Amino acid sequence: MSQIDSLFVTRLYRAQLSELGKTIDASELEHTCLSLADDDEAGQVWCEENGYPGYTSYASLDDLPWRFPIFKDLVKVLDKHVAAFAKDLAFDLDGKKLKLDSLWINILPTGGTHASHIHPHSVISGTTYVAMPGGASALKLEDPRSARMMAAPARKADAPRELRSFVYVAPEVGDVLLWESWLRHEVPMNMSDEERISVSFNYGWG
Numbered sequence: 001m002s003q004i005d006s007l008f009v010t011r012l013y014r015a016q017l018s019e020l021g022k023t024i025d026a027s028e029l030e031h032t033c034l035s036l037a038d039d040d041e042a043g044q045v046w047c048e049e050n051g052y053p054g055y056t057s058y059a060s061l062d063d064l065p066w067r068f069p070i071f072k073d074l075v076k077v078l079d080k081h082v083a084a085f086a087k088d089l090a091f092d093l094d095g096k097k098l099k100l101d102s103l104w105i106n107i108l109p110t111g112g113t114h115a116s117h118i119h120p121h122s123v124i125s126g127t128t129y130v131a132m133p134g135g136a137s138a139l140k141l142e143d144p145r146s147a148r149m150m151a152a153p154a155r156k157a158d159a160p161r162e163l164r165s166f167v168y169v170a171p172e173v174g175d176v177l178l179w180e181s182w183l184r185h186e187v188p189m190n191m192s193d194e195e196r197i198s199v200s201f202n203y204g205w206g
Contacts, residue, residue: 006162010144012169013085013178017128020084021077024070026173030130032068033105033197036061053112054195058104065103074128074199075100078176082124082203085178091123096206098123103201108137110194114187116142122202126178129171130199135192138170139177142184 017024036057037043043060046052050059057064064071082098091098101122108114119125127139143165155165171177179185181202190196 010183011085011089011180012141012167013081013088013126013176014169014171015081015084015176016174017074017077017081017176018174020080022073024074024077024174026130028070029074029199030197032070033107033130033199036064036068036105037107054109055107056104058102058106058200061104062102064105065100071103071199075103078126078128078201081176081178082126085124089180093205098203098205101202101204103199106196106198106200108187108190108196108198110190110192112196113137113189116140116184116186118184119181119202121204122181123205124178124203125181125183125201126176127171127198127200128176129173129197131195131197132171132173133192133194133196135190136194136196137188137190138168140186140188141167141169141179142186144183146184 037055040055040057040060043055043057046059047055061067065075066072078100079097086093086098106114106127146165155163161167169177187196
């Protein structure tokens, strides 16, 4: 009797922040993100010089949990989600914990995109969603084997989700998505008339 197994599975964690730890006030978090974007002149300059649409604090602010209590509370909740995901992944952490090593704000305006990329030097990466108006971009995840598929034919449009070359995940406000940092991903064009706001982060080991 023939048998077909699924090997080397790529995991994606999705949950509401509120499922673990303290409830984070979504409106306060959104207000804080917008206020920071208005005040962060260094971040604004970096975005303009690097052709980054909208705003990101990635290159300008590396101490958000120290600056604002709501980000400190957010990290405590994220720690719990990341620990749950690490357990699911069966990581042998040798008695250590995965620790936050960066956290930043993203504000994507109408027509803005974020090109395909990975997060090197991290173990788990993720995003929590602060404002997702109608028409805002889903997260696009790429099959990590794509570069090795050379002569393979395209997948059928109705292929099962786990066999597709790209998977789109449409998060809701308050969702947290986690994936292993080597997984290539992007944010397609924001087709909404309003800004798409999220907070992204990386966790390292050791």
